[in-house]
Amino acid sequence: MDTYKIMIVDDDPHICEIVQVYCDREGFMSTFSHSGTEAMKLLTTFEPDLIVLDILLANENGIDWCRNARNFTSAPIVFLSSQEEDEVKINALTYGGDDYVTKPFSPGVLMAKIKAHLRRVSSGRREQLLELPGLTLDFYTQSVNIGGEAVFLSKKEFSLLSYMAQNVNRVVSVDTLFQIIWGMESLEDTRTVAVHISNLRKKIEDDPADPERIITVRGSGYMLVANSS
Template sequence: MDAQKIMIVDDDPHICEIVQVYCDREGFISACGRSGTEAMALLRTFEPDLIVLDVLLANENGIDWCKQARHFTDAPIIFVSSQDEDEIKISALTYGGDDYVTKPFSPGVLMAKIKAHLRRVSAGRKEQLLELPGITLDYYAQSVSMGSTAVFLSKKEFSLLSYMAQNVNRVIGVDTLFQIIWGMESLEDTRTVAVHISNLRKKIESDPANPERIITVRGSGYMLVADN
């Protein structure tokens, strides 16, 4: 099993060092972002399994960073902060946080919380995966894995791909896709299906102009192809 990855977002080098030392002891791979900008770039490349995030970053707000990060990851986020006010805790947990630890904290307690959240995520993983040859849908992360590469999708893109994956190697009409994903009350029209299919192909096809996974069946609709 690959080592799980912990990302620390904190402008205090001492905190980063302490948490990383304890992560190493537990067999985790760790990385630290010292600013919101640095951490956001690291988020895309490091792809953490869990994030430890300071509420107060230098000239930045950790809660705002969390809200932005939630567009790219569903990894558990544990806030750490010297602020103990209920309003801040509520805000942190409302806008994407999973836990809140007040500074000064025991590194051992933080590690116990990290492991508890990772166990919770892992326990539901198998039930939330749909595996096809060469492609795996993760219902928890709303993402697709192609080999070791994770691809994050919009909600509509994931819903489209998910429905097609549940009907793999079957042609699905455009009207059917539109009604199921957008609903009869939508102000959109069926042309939006083609737009989202095009966006999906850009993310999961090696050559979007000549798709091999999501093919167009002229006059009928689309089909997700998976070899047996």
């Protein structure tokens, strides 16, 4: 059975302790952070399956943290908050949250919600992997696994890589990538494709200056190369 990892982000040590105790009882692995800055660093090292997030962090808004975190993870985010206003709940769920629990809260109810989200995560995971020689794309975490290590990508970087992976060893034009990823209504121009490809290479290539995975086909576009070797 999978051991799920829960990350708790709350500036109240007592809340963190309560949630951790209940996570331990369920056999979950858990960790916590009292600040948004620390939590963002922890996000990429701990790789949580679910995040319990306070709305009112010290010197930071939990909703803003959630919006930023969505560039790095698709893990369900369950908000904890003493705020009961509909507007706050709507914003929390609109900008990346998956659930909302008000304080004071029942630990049993919170754990029931966590387990429900984890069941959905588990059922969908097997269908969210795209395996190619040398790399595996994980659509759940929006990451690519290279040599046993997960490399987290921004949404645009992952969209570029996943589209090229579905057209592996085929040249994809810059115009096609731009229209598929950014859309016709974008205020950007096609030069942004090259910028994102450059950033993507820095994350997945051994030598970004001499790429072997994403190669440039002059006058045509880019190609993701996945050789059996």
